[in-house]
Amino acid sequence: MKEQVYVNKTSEVYDAIVIGSGISGGWAAKELCERGQKTLMIERGGVVEHRKDYTGENTPMWKQEHRGRVENILVDQQHHIQKQCYAFGNTTKQFFGNDRDLPYTTKPGTEFSWIRGNMLGGKSLLWHRQTYRLGEYDFNANKLDGYGNDWPIRSKDIEKWYSHVEIHAGISGSKENLPNLPDSEFLPPFEMMAPEKAIQAKFAELYPERPLIMGRTAHLTQPTQLHVDQGRVKCQARNECHAGCSFGGYFSTQSSTLPAAAKTGNLHIAPNSVVHSLIYDEVTNRVKGVRVIDNDDLSEREYFAKVVFVCASTIGSTQILMNSISKKFPNGIANSSGVLGHYLMDHNYNSVASGDVEGFEDEYYSGRRPSGLIIPNFYYKPNPKRGFLRGYALSASAYREGWDSQQHQDGLGVDYKNKIKQAGKWRFGLSAQGEMLPRFENQMRLHPTLKDKWDIPQIEFDVRFSENEKLMMEDAAEQSINMLKAAGLKNVSGHAKHGPPGLAIHELGTARMGRDPKTSILNGFNQSHDIPNLFVTDGASFCSSAVQNPSLTFMALTARAVDFAVKELAAKRI
């Protein structure tokens, strides 16, 4: 990217400010720039240039410091929370936040793991890339059982925006025509392995309402000209995605939205700019800009714009709103309803089951598939007999045992070495991703006294899984075990766990959308009910978690909100 894209101090009044450069921020910037808006993207962390700064990429194990593991001292001092993320390792650690500088607290008796990606691109570099639309059953869920508020939108409102973002991002998957999981605009799906196909056929026979399908993922299995023009090529199936991908094999801000935004000439980026709060003009009832603390030298500066998009991640966005205090909004800007910070959700990944698949000794696979399979939520229709509300999807995958499993057997010497060299049994597993109910009591708030090094109040979390989520995971474990046994797997075992929320890294809610300004922060276009030129388009805006990985919906909501905002600007209503 050209040097002049990056700004530090500037008195320019932009058409739009976008706070954050992750999946939502990248999309906001692209859509604004392409509509001719002079846009300033503000990022709290440093610059990560596509390719050049993927310093851990394509490093074989023997060339990695500590063969992929991270030095004790570094983990203890800087990453004692981040290390809990499955993607944390030696080639990726530079993309995770420094826990020493990013303190937060949890209410006694509760736990929450807050995983951070504070650099240009944000968690779009680190995400798991699973991409699923929400469907009509998802948008209706709150209304039907009364937990949370009704989503102000339905499938028909967002369908074309899903298509819009999918075509640009590149989503691989198979058309299935399922009532509970709408299809996307697909590139070809990844292939299944032979035992996966066999189990798929077994499930189709035994559980016709629980189809096992290929996971849908933001990888270029067959790039279109549009992707080639973005500078991207086919996914090479390395599955080292979290270190960054110079091929642009998966969607990230760097690979996809940033090049599109930069091409317009309308984009400026202010890196190392930690947003302290929004600047509010009480006379006009508009947000004028943002107050920023320099990430490095802690100096202060301000940026100004006609419209502000807050895309700083669910918790980051709400933290900024909460810390923007004025006479009119003593409890956080845009919070006349009082629900800001409430209804925090994550997904619940607390059930696993697996077993041995007999046979297929002459089958193997090549490449490292960056996606598993999925059985979409089969409890999408409410049923009081079930004992809990909502449902879960089951993600699935087969693998054939390698040295990592074979090493555990008895033996020494030539025989032992030769056995390890050979492929072992096939294994297949199911793990649940469950919906978490939106509950008022699950919340984040500003700590009354503790602050971080930028003088911003720390977050205190008060969030836990309820009995509903626990019962759901017990059911998931039981169903998974039964299904694997029924499909003929051997040595099946599984269990529900009781891990705290946070580690699904699907934080949602806290500045929810809704029709009623008295009970929600944002309207159906992610626009603040209270302040017309303020938008929040990331996960904070969610009314329910559904079971789907949420990032695709961040993209679609953001693109839709920008379209709306630009029309409102043109009509001079903002």
Added chain:
Amino acid sequence: MKNNQTSAHSLNNESGSSMEKQEKSRRNFLKGISTLLGGAAIGSMLTSNAISVAMAYVPSSDSILSDGKVFKKAQLMLLKQICAIVIPKTETLGAAEVDTHGFIDNQLFHCHTQQEQEKTLEILNLIDYVAEEALSVVFIKLSADQQFQLLTELDLGEKRFDQTQRQSFKVLKQFICFGYYTSEVGATQELRYDAVPGGFKGSIPYKSSDPTWATRGLFN
């Protein structure tokens, strides 16, 4: 697009220049992509000097000649011998030849707890202690058959050894396997390693003489 595969025999000649080498291999990798993309579009990134390269453990043939970070010289010699017995040289080099013992010393120091370090020391001491008790010499002075026999008993928790000791030895075997199968020889010669597979195939034929993928459990 497998231009990032380095030569297989870089064991003892990767000295202080490994950073330069790694940067060079990364540049080659990026150049490969640039060819794939059709050139000029990304040429500029190659001029950057922002590439920071972490220092990987460099295997050495003389790591038993002095004390390590966790182990004394004598313990390193013992560990080297255990490495040679657990994963011996066959048509490919074994764990001792690729300095798995030196790697374990370094890895235990940097990435494991003090408790894990002590447990490993304990099991090494146990092996020498039992050798001396039963056969009146330290382990490395035993005959090859005696060494193999004693470690087999430990591996199965039989005769002079109990199940707790057996479990501790399993952990040591895991360290040895990790060190060996993530080494260049272990990953690329004993097993199969493909830096850039180019795509995923869900079904390829397999026969029992085919080695497995070295990356299983690491990247997938």
